[in-house]
Amino acid sequence: AELLEAADEGLRYVRVNLLCNTVDEAVKKFANDGFELVGAGERQRLVRGARVFMRDEHLRDLLVFAPGTEMHAHGMLADGSVVVQDKASCMAAHVARPTAGTPAIDACAAPGNKTSHLASLMGGRGTVFAFDRDARRLRTLVEMTGRARCTTVQAQCMSFLDVDPLDPRYAQVDCLLLDPSCSGSGMAGRLDLLVDRYVELRQGARSKEDTRGRLASLAQFQTDALLHAMRFPGVQRISYSTCSVHTEENEEVVAAVLAAQDEFALAPRQHVLPTWPRRGMLAAGLSEEQADSLVRAMPEDGTNGFFVAGFVRVRQPDVEKT
Numbered sequence: 001a002e003l004l005e006a007a008d009e010g011l012r013y014v015r016v017n018l019l020c021n022t023v024d025e026a027v028k029k030f031a032n033d034g035f036e037l038v039g040a041g042e043r044q045r046l047v048r049g050a051r052v053f054m055r056d057e058h059l060r061d062l063l064v065f066a067p068g069t070e071m072h073a074h075g076m077l078a079d080g081s082v083v084v085q086d087k088a089s090c091m092a093a094h095v096a097r098p099t100a101g102t103p104a105i106d107a108c109a110a111p112g113n114k115t116s117h118l119a120s121l122m123g124g125r126g127t128v129f130a131f132d133r134d135a136r137r138l139r140t141l142v143e144m145t146g147r148a149r150c151t152t153v154q155a156q157c158m159s160f161l162d163v164d165p166l167d168p169r170y171a172q173v174d175c176l177l178l179d180p181s182c183s184g185s186g187m188a189g190r191l192d193l194l195v196d197r198y199v200e201l202r203q204g205a206r207s208k209e210d211t212r213g214r215l216a217s218l219a220q221f222q223t224d225a226l227l228h229a230m231r232f233p234g235v236q237r238i239s240y241s242t243c244s245v246h247t248e249e250n251e252e253v254v255a256a257v258l259a260a261q262d263e264f265a266l267a268p269r270q271h272v273l274p275t276w277p278r279r280g281m282l283a284a285g286l287s288e289e290q291a292d293s294l295v296r297a298m299p300e301d302g303t304n305g306f307f308v309a310g311f312v313r314v315r316q317p318d319v320e321k322t
């Protein structure tokens with residue numbers, strides 16, 4: 001019961017699916033359904049039990065509801081008008097800045113929250129190539145993007161590391177979102193992870209060495225996947241995200257990738273949620289300015305723990321190398 005209670009805490013975020021309605025239209029529908037829209041200065045009214053909501057101050061397609069608001073039975077969720085998605089998880093697609101009409105890649109896509117967000121921001125124009133190596137999770141992606149009326153998603157069950165960057169199908173792709181497997185250490189309130197944690201406690205907690213080894217192998221995969229993403233010659237922008245709070249999977253991966261190639265640099269803060277206050281940590285190999293261009297989110301911010309980095313191409317690919 002305590003686990004369920006913990007998983008139920010926190011603000012409810014609802015992302016407006018721009019394929020079905022504008023934000024203004026969604027706001028009207030909620031208002032017609034008895035929810036009161038409150039202004040930015042009235043955040044304190046978002047208390048458990050209150051039927052109030054507000055527009056999010058950082059993400060233009062996000063609405064914020066009071067903790068405990070029951071959304072799952074709401075008609076707007078069932079018909080795809082909105083998607084329940086944590087605010088921090090919504091940051092990744094915004095940092096990718098997809099272009100309507102130009103294809104994009106979601107490299108580790110299932111269950112598809114960010115795939116459907118990319119399609120929404122692209123206004124349903126331009127293919128979103130979605131890869132995941134887990135067939136069961138990819139089936140969920142197909143279901144959930146179908147419910148969100150994303151007709152532009154092409155899902156493929158394969159390892160992103162095996163996708164050929166020089167395949168002509170991806171030549172026009174200009175933006176890539178990479179949200180790879182991670183430790184999930186930022187998802188303190190998520191029920192499935194709480195259950196894992198419960199099982200772990202019953203079995204005896206992992207030793208520090210186990211944890212360090214696991215983080216090192218995740219970081220290696222994350223680095224390899226990011227470097228692979230940078231080999232797609234048309235890609236101009238990459239959004240890298242994790243739901244981890246560990247620097248090993250976040251700033252340290254960014255530093256390793258910056259040191260390993262010279263075609264991509266970090267996007268400046270002005271393109272990476274500039275008004276969001278919590279920025280990256282000053283890990284070895286990063287300047288203060290670079291850390292400042294990274295985004296972190298923590299439960300204190302009313303979100304899951306999360307990390308996002310934006311990369312931009314600064315040098316065209318070396319044709320000899322590709």
Ligand code: SAM
Nearest residue numbers: 108111112113114132133134159160179180181
């Ligand atoms: N972006 C997803 C979303 O927002 O719904 C969540 C992605 S989850 C954090 C990481 C995903 O990466 C998992 O579904 C996992 O199966 C997938 N994955 C792990 N290794 C992969 C690989 N080599 N190629 C493609 N997908 C991979």
